[in-house]
Amino acid sequence: MSEREQRLERLNGMLRRRGFILPAFEIHGGAKGFYDFGPVGGRLRSRVNQAWLDHWLRMGNIVELSCPTVTPYAVLEASGHVGEFSDFMTVCGSCEEASRADVLLEAHHTNPDALKMDELQNLLDASKPECPACAATEWSPVEAQNLMFNTTIGAGSSGRQGFLRPETAQGMFTSFNVLFRHFRERLPFGAVQLGKGYRNEIAPRQGMIRLREFNMAELEYFIDPEKKPEPNLGDLGDLMLTLVGEGQEPSSMRLQDALDTGLIRHATVAEFIGRTHRFLEHVGIHTDKIRFRQHEQDEMAHYAVDCWDAELHGSYGWVECVGIAHRGCYDLEAHEKATGKTLRARREFDEPRTTVIDAWTINGATAGPAFKAMAGQVKKAVEDLPKDTVFPCTVIIDEGATVEVLAEHVKPNQKTIKETGEWYLPHVIEPAFGIDRIIWHVLDHAYKEDIKNDDKYVRMELSDKIVPVDMAVFPLFEKDGMGERAWAIHQRLCATPGLVSMYDASGSIGRRYARADEIGVPRCVTVDHQTLEDETVTVRSRDTGEQIRVPIDELC
């Protein structure tokens, strides 16, 4: 086993032992792809979440949403997830063998793979294929079976099919009109959401890297595709980043240069790459272990137009932890199509545009009875004819048919249309963060093994911004009133909003410092005899071991 693998085993053991992250439901045999954040990790996770929220909310045009994790079938069908992630299954009523519905129906349809679920159901009911296992012809209702977790919304036969969401994004897209009103109809703006996402992975691996239930944090940032974003990135532009362009070797360059040379194709994408880098650095990711990699064309998800991943380097090599995707108008358009609702923003023209129409249209009173069902298409065709058309004439309508249009069917069409603006589908830039993967790398990067007295001495060099425990309070001994004094200080610290303290009185003082170092407590407060006399304590720093004496009142 390599030294890297041994370190990984020691790290994993410590994370379990000290309550950072642990396999879930272990006393029942465990469940693949599910982890608990323990008594230490739970606080770490919420601190990282809060840091992430603060990071985006400071932009000033971002709001936070919280949408359900249970999502109706139709939403994810519209988004493309059902089609992209699903097979349709049905179970034999006799032998309970599961079969793919489209495969059963191959003899009854030229391309059953393309059918929607209800079409498959209808065809299955109509054609009654034989079960390949037992030749029975009774089938259970068709169900979508894929990487999304299935569930039923409501009871019994009145239940609707739904899924646990595979991403938080869709709830933000379906909320677009609410967001648009909230922001006084002015783009750009964004919505963020922190929450659980679910994917029924075939093979969860590598601990926290591939989970079935995971913490996601996504920003959907809506922009006007015709309005060029500010090409000057300001101080973000000076960030030196490791970038891996499509088909290229990694190279280090200024973010502004990457945008100016066209390596990064869109200024807002570049801006978010910079902001993402800052966030990762803020929570304690080592900047020399961050790189941004552009997706290959054939690698991009079904919705993406351009995509960069933030990859972090750790015990599992380079792992993608953030995806920054230019999704175009894919999602809003998809939900528009599926629902018939409008999900658009308004763009006012600098000058009102007037269109003068001086041509022909149909005369409804005569053309209606003459063309009946085709009248609508005839109208469209006639309105496309030039002004100098002479009737009667032959026009070609949509379906390729030709019709004879007489003079009595038409009348001159003269009008002036004034438009002050237009409705358009905004484009979306989406930074999507895998919080668990980021936390894993925060822990991996913070884990330090020093040698002390020939032993490995473990210290988590976590950022103060996200440490699970801010201070630990120790009585030198639990006697002469030192224990009571220390407990009172501990309670006072815990009563300070945003501060977490830990009390520890067991074992020698050195052992307690070691325990605190192992979970990354930045400062340890020790109550000794002098405390009882002058109300001061020693404060010892995690990374230097230095101690200073401070009055209790100045602790917080």
Add this chain to the structure above:
RNA sequence: GCGAGCGUAGUGUAGUGGUUAUCACCGAGCGUUGCCAACGCUUGAACCCGGGUUCGAGUCCCGGCGCUCGCACCA
């Protein structure tokens, strides 16, 4: 999903069908100790689950679950 290996206290482990399952760290209590994993005593805690073979199973067999790796899948 397929194949291979593995599964013993909180952690790391020993255990070649036969006592009360080994050792270390660890946790808790007491004592000692005036600030960096100290020491002594006491104590806590495990054979993944289920079935089979056997007089007897941690050990052998079968199934499940979990872990690791490879392939496949996914992004």
